[in-house]
Amino acid sequence: xxxxxxxxxxxxxxxxxxxxxxxxxxxxxxxxxxxxxxxxxxxxxxxxxxxxxxxxxxxxxxxxxxxxxxxxxxxxxxxxxxxxxxxxxxxxxxxxxxxxxxxxxx
Amino acid sequence: xxxxxxxxxxxxxxxxxxxxxxxxxxxxxxxxxxxxxxxxxxxxxxxxxxxxxxxxxxxxxxxxxxxxxxxxxxxxxxxxxxxxxxxxxxxxxxxxxxxxxxxxxxxxxxxxxxxxxxxxxxxxxxxxxxxxxxxxxxxxxxxxxxxxxxxxx
Numbered sequence: 388x389x390x391x392x393x394x395x396x397x398x399x400x401x402x403x404x405x406x407x408x409x410x411x412x413x414x415x416x417x418x419x420x421x422x423x424x425x426x427x428x429x430x431x432x433x434x435x436x437x438x439x440x441x442x443x444x445x446x447x448x449x450x451x452x453x454x455x456x457x458x459x460x461x462x463x464x465x466x467x468x469x470x471x472x473x474x475x476x477x478x479x480x481x482x483x484x485x486x487x488x489x490x491x492x493x
Numbered sequence: 494x495x496x497x498x499x500x501x502x503x504x505x506x507x508x509x510x511x512x513x514x515x516x517x518x519x520x521x522x523x524x525x526x527x528x529x530x531x532x533x534x535x536x537x538x539x540x541x542x543x544x545x546x547x548x549x550x551x552x553x554x555x556x557x558x559x560x561x562x563x564x565x566x567x568x569x570x571x572x573x574x575x576x577x578x579x580x581x582x583x584x585x586x587x588x589x590x591x592x593x594x595x596x597x598x599x600x601x602x603x604x605x606x607x608x609x610x611x612x613x614x615x616x617x618x619x620x621x622x623x624x625x626x627x628x629x630x631x632x633x634x635x636x637x638x639x640x641x642x643x644x645x646x
Contacts (some may be wrong), residue, residue, distance in 0.1 A: 421597040422557060423497070424504045432497045458557050460596050471595040 398432050403443050405451050421472060422456035431455040446470050447478040498556040502526045505600050518604045521569040526552060530566070531604060535612045538590075547571050548607065549583075550600055551633070560594035562635045563603055575617040578610065582627045586620065588641045 403429060405418060419426050430441035431453035444454040451473040460466045461477060470477045506523055514531070521530040529550040533539045543544055547566035553559055565573040565583035571581040580586070589606055591599065620626070631637060 423501055425500070432500045456596075463558060465559070465592070465594060467592075471597045474593075474595070 401428070401438075402489040405443065407493055418451075420453045420456055421450070422460060425453070427451065427453070432481065433459075446482045448473055449480075450474050495546075497525045497558070498552050498554050501557055502552060502600075509601065515601055515605050515608070516607055518601070521547070529600065533604060533611075536607060537612070538618050539612050541574060541611050541615050544574065545571075546574055548604065550603075557596040557598070560590055560635065561600070561603070562589050562633050563607075564634050575619060576611060576632050577586055577618055577620055578618065578625050580620055580626055580630070582629060582630055584626070584637065586639040586641065588639075590634070592641070600642055609633055 420431070423432050425432065427443055428437055430437040433455055434441040442454050444457050445451050448470050450470050452471070457471075457477070460471055461468055466477075468477055469475060473482050502523075503526070509520055509523075517534050517536045519532045520533055523529040529552075531548045531549050531550070532545050534545045547568075549564055549566050552567065553562075557561075564585060565579060565581040567573050567581070567583045573579050573581055578586040585607065587607065587610060595628075
């Protein structure tokens with residue numbers, strides 16, 4: 388039997404690498420930004436397009452938010468420049484790109 | 494209505510409708526994204542046995558970046574709980590509604606905090622400066638700069 392493929396559609400899905408690779412722990416909606424309650428992969432309420440234009444921001448305290456949501460909070464005097472989750476002084480963390488590398492402790 | 498507060502409040506309302514309010518708390522009205530009303534009572538042993546109070550939330554367009562204005566409703570049928578941190582006009586001296594507000598808090602988190610503030614009350618009395626405060630209090634409690642006693646309530 389000969390099969391001719393007339394048409395095909397490729398589908399891809401993306402996710403921010405939040406370091407939380409435990410898919411079982413993430414519910415159907417995935418993780419949400421604690422400030423706006425919109426999934427990380429969505430965008431903050433002020434943006435229209437998810438992706439690089441509405442990125443996430445990581446704190447050294449390990450908490451993650453939409454960058455725009457966090458900056459809006461830090462822009463208010465009420466924030467006292469603290470992380471909304473743990474009220475520690477907010478320090479933006481360096482992105483760790485290679486956190487999926489296996490640890491080899493020889 | 495600005496989208497930030499409306500979108501977040503729509504999510505919170507949806508959650509309340511699906512999962513219900515915490516025990517002892519009921520949604521009375523949420524017809525818009527400006528003002529919500531709840532009834533609140535303390536379940537179990539407390540100084541407020543059998544008392545049901547009405548709690549009002551007022552949101553501005555920047556919620557949850559800015560804290561909601563929360564107070565007990567005082568009308569012909571109900572008064573504010575008699576509590577060392579609650580004024581007779583319904584205004585509440587609680588740090589999470591002022592300097593300790595965080596945008597990760599929510600309406601139901603505030604309800605639960607106030608409920609436990611009532612539950613842990615040991616003496617039913619008004620704040621010492623109640624009369625002075627109520628005479629000059631602004632309509633919106635967010636305009637008041639409360640001095641938090643720092644004791645555990």
